[in-house]
Amino acid sequence: MSVATPALPVRAERLWAALLAATLMNLPLGSVYSFSVLLRPIEQELAIPRSALSLVFGLCTVGFTVGSVGAAFLYRVAPAPVLVLASALVAAGGIAMAATASGLTQLLLGYGVVFGTGGGVTYILLQQGVNMLVRRRQGLVNGYIVSLYPLGAMIATPLFHACNEAYGWRTTLWGLAAVLVACGIAAALLARHGGARLVAPAATGSTTTGPATGPAILGPTFYKLSATFFLAASAGLMVLSQAREIVAAYGGAAALAVAATTGITGAIAAARISGGWLVDRFAVPYVMCAAHGLALGGGLLLTLLPSPLTAFVGLGMIGLGYGFVSGATAGGIGLYWRPADYGRVAGRTYVAWCLAAVSLPVLAGYLFDITREYSTAVLIAAGANIAGMAMALTMPRRGWREGG
Structure with missing residues (x-):
């Protein structure tokens, strides 16, 4: 019995x-x-x-x-x-x-x-x-x-x-x-x-170890995702940290510079939510590529038509692109890897964020000290966005829930 x-x-x-x-x-x-x-x-x-x-x-x-x-x-x-x-x-x-x-x-x-x-x-x-x-x-x-x-x-x-x-x-x-x-x-x-x-x-297992459960935690997908995030964050954190001074350098009044700083922060927050929402409906690489393209458009606008107004609009576009990529990265981790591995993967992607914070933002400040302008830094940011578009398209379209 x-x-x-x-x-x-x-x-x-x-x-x-x-x-x-x-x-x-x-x-x-x-x-x-x-x-x-x-x-x-x-x-x-x-x-x-x-x-x-x-x-x-x-x-x-x-x-x-x-x-x-x-x-x-x-x-x-x-x-x-x-x-x-x-x-x-x-x-x-x-x-x-x-x-x-x-x-x-x-x-x-x-x-x-x-x-x-x-x-x-x-x-x-x-x-x-x-x-x-x-x-x-x-x-x-x-x-x-x-x-x-x-x-x-x-x-x-x-x-x-x-x-x-x-x-x-x-x-x-x-x-x-x-x-x-x-x-x-x-x-x-x-x-x-x-x-x-x-x-x-x-009983359900807790780690991601192979193709049957999704990509390896430190495999090619992780590095491609991190690189795409790094390239967007480099440009976006430059805007977040120095928006007020960049607008002023392009001739913007103090009120416009303050409005730009506040507005861009809010726009990035909204874009992060939207970026996550978009990867529920479209493939992660397409969302990230489009987001980098939006940021690239902002950099080109500011480069070709420099003025206080285009500084406000262009920096906003760069910030929005960063926000979309950030949200898509957070959402993409949940799509590529199993829930038990989310924190482990997300924590490692913030290494890319940390590196971004000490790269282009610092370089932009150094270039401004030398030239008293931000045009070179904006061009470098545009180059990062071009590289980000290319890197995004190398990522897989499907995650573990879809058998990819």
């Missing part, structure tokens, strides 16, 4: 809760793009040169990348809610350390290393948790998640500015630390309520 095996309890899966958790954490983490608002008051109080303060943001991007890559090694250390809360508290601790800084070293350690790394881990944990639950419209969902950083910057920038003026930059950072703690607690509770997990059940 055989004894029946007791059925395993049904695990509650609530995608909305996982998405809300990601939203609550990624919006304040996206304030990293508002770091420029903190430059002047920190510079004035601590007498730190602007060039040295730029190292803080640069180190933060490196920390974010390290945290993104390292997050996958934590999946089995503790349940998802515990890891989310712990990493959020680390990020908050880094901001608190920066708020008490008396010099550059403490800013580099607190904001750059601790906050950057904690933020990167938190981001990937929540993104992995969502992808373990989502069953359809993977592109749209992941496009939405990657749009939260620029959306967070749009919210944080005016708030940071107002708080700096009223209370000082230290209070601004203490406020951000408090928000990160509160959102970390809420995100952990939502992750628990949503039934988020970071690894697939043992």
Whole structure:
């Protein structure tokens, strides 16, 4: 007489809760793009040169990348809610350390290393948790998640500015630390309520190892995807980091330069959502090629017809192209690889983002110091977009769900 095996309890899966958790954490983490608002008051109080303060943001991007890559090694250390809360508290601790800084070293350690790394881990944990639950419209969902950083910057920038003026930059950072703690607690509770997990059940397998389950994690598809993303991000991050100065260099008034900076950030956020939505309907390489083509059009417009208006429009087109590629990259990972591998692949693609942040944006600033103009940098960006179009078309059209 055989004894029946007791059925395993049904695990509650609530995608909305996982998405809300990601939203609550990624919006304040996206304030990293508002770091420029903190430059002047920190510079004035601590007498730190602007060039040295730029190292803080640069180190933060490196920390974010390290945290993104390292997050996958934590999946089995503790349940998802515990890891989310712990990493959020680390990020908050880094901001608190920066708020008490008396010099550059403490800013580099607190904001750059601790906050950057904690933020990167938190981001990937929540993104992995969502992808373990989502069953359809993977592109749209992941496009939405990657749009939260620029959306967070749009919210944080005016708030940071107002708080700096009223209370000082230290209070601004203490406020951000408090928000990160509160959102970390809420995100952990939502992750628990949503039934988020970071690894697939043992019976279903959890790794991508061969053609039967999709492309290898570090195979040709990954490198092509990363290269296409890098080329778009190089041009896009140049625009994000220096839009105000580029518009001014082409003769734009201060009001137009500020409007361009704000508008481009919002456009990139919208394009990230749209890029993810598009890969649910069209092949990833076609979406990415078209996005690079849009950015190329912006660079050519600015090169052939330089003026304040074309600077506004052209930079917007470059930013939109970057946004579409970013959303398509996030959505494409969900289409090419299985959910259990999403965080591992996504974390590694942010290495390309980190390299992009320290390549063309830095070169553009150097070229401006020499020539007092951005025309050469815009041409280089256009060349990157041409290369991106070619690279995009080498990627496979189908992912693991379609037998490719």
